[in-house]
């Protein structure tokens with residue numbers, strides 16, 4: 359076996375584990391339901407009656423949380439991830455079944471209904487948070503709009519089984535690792551690494567490849583060719599970045 363081949367195989371096996379970096383420590387978890395969810399991730403705020411304004415629950419270091427909209431109710435999720443955590447620490451995301459959307463709050467403070475809390479912008483500039491997001495989107499057609507930090511995200515489960523749906527994974531900035539699932543023949547993933555040194559793996563083995571990638575410095579089992587559709591008399595072609603946009607979208611209902 360040539361050295362190059364050996365390195366390639368080793369990288370592929372490491373990639374298939376969707377492994378967290380060595381000594382990574384989970385500083386929090388955000389879990390969806392088996393139905394359709396919208397998860398909006400940012401810094402947790404509470405109402406300060408004395409000053410009549412939303413105020414960070416942890417003014418010194420911030421607290422990572424999310425507002426979860428499920429089919430039955432709304433809830434505030436708070437984690438132990440703060441500006442004290444390092445780049446070896448991560449918040450675990452499990453969206454389970456259903457067609458889920460995960461986004462990151464980039465500006466503004468929004469009240470999380472049915473809770474006394476609000477979600478403010480991801481604070482990577484002001485609070486110097488280093489932790490990353492890690493997890494799986496579960497079965498169903500899911501959309502993930504990632505953080506400014508590193509995101510390691512799988513379109514279905516960590517076993518990469520086929521969920522028969524199209525998933526959209528957008529890493530934006532940070533060195534992201536984005537993974538699809540098996541069998542690309544009837545469905546496809548769209549993996550957009552954005553800026554940074556990104557790794558994308560479509561997982562499937564179809565030929566030609568159905569999974570699309572863009573902005574991924576290293577990619578496997580996917581194609582950079584645009585996805586094209588017949589639209590009347592002409593063909594319209596899209597890349598993953600057309601779906602991701604320039605930054606995570608505002609998904610507040």
Ligand SMILES: [Ca+2]
Pocket residue numbers: 390391392393394395453454455456457458496
């Ligand atoms: Ca779900």
Ligand SMILES: [Ca+2]
Pocket residue numbers: 495496497498499500513514521523525
């Ligand atoms: Ca999925």
Ligand SMILES: [Ca+2]
Pocket residue numbers: 504505506507508509529530531532533534
């Ligand atoms: Ca990212």
Ligand SMILES: [Ca+2]
Pocket residue numbers: 529530531532533534551552553554555556
């Ligand atoms: Ca990136």
